[in-house]
Amino acid sequence: MIISRGFHGRRPTADRKLPPGQYETTGFPVLSAGPTPRLSAADTELSVTAETGRRHTWRWADLMALPSERPTVDLHCVTKWSKFETRWEGISLDVLLADVETDADHTLVSSHGGYTTNIPLADLLDGKAWVVHTYEGEPLAPEHGGPLRLLVPHLYLWKSAKWLRSIELRDEDEPGFWESAGYHDYGDPWREQRYRGD
Amino acid sequence: MTSEEHLPDDHVDGNALAGPLAEVFTADVTVAQSECAHCGATGPVARLLVYRDAPGLVARCQECGQVVLRYVRTASAAHLDMRGTVTLAFSLAPE
Ligand SMILES: [Zn+2]
Numbered sequence: 001m002i003i004s005r006g007f008h009g010r011r012p013t014a015d016r017k018l019p020p021g022q023y024e025t026t027g028f029p030v031l032s033a034g035p036t037p038r039l040s041a042a043d044t045e046l047s048v049t050a051e052t053g054r055r056h057t058w059r060w061a062d063l064m065a066l067p068s069e070r071p072t073v074d075l076h077c078v079t080k081w082s083k084f085e086t087r088w089e090g091i092s093l094d095v096l097l098a099d100v101e102t103d104a105d106h107t108l109v110s111s112h113g114g115y116t117t118n119i120p121l122a123d124l125l126d127g128k129a130w131v132v133h134t135y136e137g138e139p140l141a142p143e144h145g146g147p148l149r150l151l152v153p154h155l156y157l158w159k160s161a162k163w164l165r166s167i168e169l170r171d172e173d174e175p176g177f178w179e180s181a182g183y184h185d186y187g188d189p190w191r192e193q194r195y196r197g198d
Numbered sequence: 199m200t201s202e203e204h205l206p207d208d209h210v211d212g213n214a215l216a217g218p219l220a221e222v223f224t225a226d227v228t229v230a231q232s233e234c235a236h237c238g239a240t241g242p243v244a245r246l247l248v249y250r251d252a253p254g255l256v257a258r259c260q261e262c263g264q265v266v267l268r269y270v271r272t273a274s275a276a277h278l279d280m281r282g283t284v285t286l287a288f289s290l291a292p293e
Contacts, residue, residue: 033249033256035204078253178253182270182277195272
């Protein structure tokens with residue numbers, strides 16, 4: 001993964017590695033478990049609730065006022081496509097969670113429309129995850145999760161929840177939408193953790 | 199569902215469940231009557247709204263839009279999650 005704050009060339013093809021069982025696509029397939037909500041950025045609010053019940057919220061303007069990063073990352077979808085060098089802009093979870101006091105080990109991420117996914121808190125920290133609002137220089141389109149989605153590129157893409165609404169910090173792990181229906185709880189593409197038991 | 203507006207999407211009807219679920223049911227599931235656990239609406243499975251451009255099949259209630267059933271076929275198992283269904287009623291020939 002490269003964190004870029006400016007122009008850089010594309011990696012030569014030989015440097016690109018596919019996780020086991022994946023193939024490369026140059027398109028950007030849209031996967032969706034329900035209707036695509038039409039949400040306005042201006043009305044967008046993101047909340048983080050600690051295990052103590054303490055709730056932190058950011059309105060759109062609050063989010064835009066935070067320092068932003070431009071990660072260039074590879075995406076790996078559990079339906080077997082991978083897409084190299086996608087360029088995003090957003091806010092590191094390290095920034096969002098900096099002032100949140102917690103001893104929790106788990107998170108449950110929720111989207112508008114009812115989708116959920118569970119991710120260990122450690123996997124959202126240390127430069128590994130962002131909330132993103134811009135894709136390839138344009139406002140993130142609704143079908144790709146706009147106005148705001150999670151981006152956790154080291155896990156299968158179902159963990160990068162679209163239409164992000166809230167992140168709950170929890171003492172106990174609670175399986176999300178796909179995790180409770182036969183998919184792997186963690187979802188590491190490099191270990192090919194597609195299904196429960198993999 | 200909430201009052202959120204939605205964009206047009208690519209769902210299909212519940213008949214799309216016929217093939218995949220034939221692997222686990224001997225009866226045709228699309229003619230079974232399902233009762234939604236969220237709003238109580240009842241109707242044939244064929245009328246559900248099915249989203250299949252996804253890691254699994256997601257069937258939503260034609261009335262309230264909530265998830266009625268989910269089907270995931272893994273390499274070695276089938277997971278049918280029916281927490282959104284109160285009952286699934288099949289008409290059968292008299293014994
Ligand atoms: Zn319903």
